[in-house]
Amino acid sequence: MSLSKQDIDHIARLARLEVAPQEKGDYVEKLSQIIELVEQLGAVDTTGVVPMAHPLDMVQRLRPDSVTEADQRDYLQQNARDTENGLYTVPKVIE
């Protein structure tokens, strides 16, 4: 299947990415090739096959719901571009 420029815009929006107008043609071409590659799977008969979500036959491990970590907020926030009073700051959301 060949994707259109509109498809690229839609996918980019879902992925919170922006594709510059001059790059759009390249994305159309390359993503169409990739989709063509993966579409081969449609020809495989998978009637009655249980989907494999994970390579190990295991169940989710659970632990008691208790505090195991010390408070490291100031230390961890050193990697943030912008914080204020221990909070992460972002552009204004509500006017």
Place this chain on the structure above:
Amino acid sequence: MSTLLPDFAEMARALRAGKVSSRELTGDCLARIKRHDSSLNSFISVYPEQALAAADAADKAIAAGSAGPLTGIPMAHKDIFCAEGTRTTVGSKMLDNFVAPYDSRVVSGLAAAGMVSVGKTNMDEFAMGSSNETSYFGPVKNPWDLQRSPGGSSGGSAAAVAAGLVPAATGTDTGGSIRQPAALTGLTGLKPTYGRVSRYGMVAFASSLDQAGTLTRSASDAALMLGAMAGFDDRDSTCANVPVPDYSATLNDSLQGKTIGVPKEFFDDGLEAGCAQAVQDSIKEYQKLGAVIKEVSLPNLAMSVPVYYIVAPAECSSNLSRFDGVRFGYRTESTGDLADMYTRTRSEAFGVEVKRRIMTGAYVLSAGYYDAYYLQAQKVRQLISDDLSRCFAEVDVIMGPTTPTPAFKLGEKMNDPVQMYLNDIYTIAANLAGLPAISIPCGFSQNLPVGLQLIGTQFAEGLLLNCAHQYQQATDWHLRTPSISGGVA
């Protein structure tokens, strides 16, 4: 005099006998990096002061008699493993400024065993690539031919070890990212069973496929390193609670009567003639070692690339949604509302291949397409896993080529992602089924190294290392080095 010795065992002997100190071994690595890495670009960060301090601590432990088999041996980490207080970039502009606040299990495990990390190696951005050309820090060169790629995504680790800059390095393997670079640079590259090594502190790409492993000169070195990396860790919810055997103890077991399965699909038209010859010859060598060869079939092998390019991008698009410029990593300078901030941050800091994979993932998971792509891929993944299980009912180990060709030229496949993806045709199946696999040097084609791949059942790393070691006792391919290394080993 060069202090670089052929394997860990000899280094440990020399260290204990006082013939060399860890400070000397480490200093020698740092000097070689300084001398050669401008032409290879295999390192993103080098930490001389920290490395020499760790080496001094190792020398004290050796003097005190409390050293283990890895104490004082220098190594490097792929820049995907968090190491406290140091930059961890994953080869991306997104994490160019990220200082890891804690150690990954792989880093702390090898440090506890006394290994000395000298720095962090270059890699494809977020481990997405098979040539190391998607790195924000530029491509890595193959020490065997500087015009060629060392493979990827663990290309920096492979180039650094092959050129003798460090005796060993860590890597990660989601679809072949340890084994393919090992094959293209003449190294031993081990991808353990999914869940064998904790993923704690290892930046995620595709969580049901990612696994940490080693790039070394020999199987005996890999056995020692894996012992220090493997084991249960409750900070990784998919880490397996399975005892870690002594991998060194079984290296010398006899291969008499072991059955090797050779899938006929591994020798298709896509396999370059010189690679095919080297791999066939190496399988004959196993016959001499007492193994029985049996032809087997993996009828769905050709579907492993399409399955991978649905499952991996789907998981990547989900994992990489965390990069929004708020808590860590890059943030755009441009002003706008919150949605603009997210979009611009991601668009400015992710490279083209990462964006392609995120978008592929977003597409195959989007409304109306989920069943046709993602669900169908999970079903075919099961069929590929069933094919492998059927083979292992008859054989102990599966063998074949690691890659379809020897190292390709830089730039050759960059404009054709599908051709680049098909380079992983022989390696992906082991990731899909969660099986351990190793690539070992088995000859040359066009004067470039060729890799033999061995695949085992889940948690059969001991048998794979045993098979690899026995081959390395009988042959000397793993001792061949490129001229840049100055004849190390």
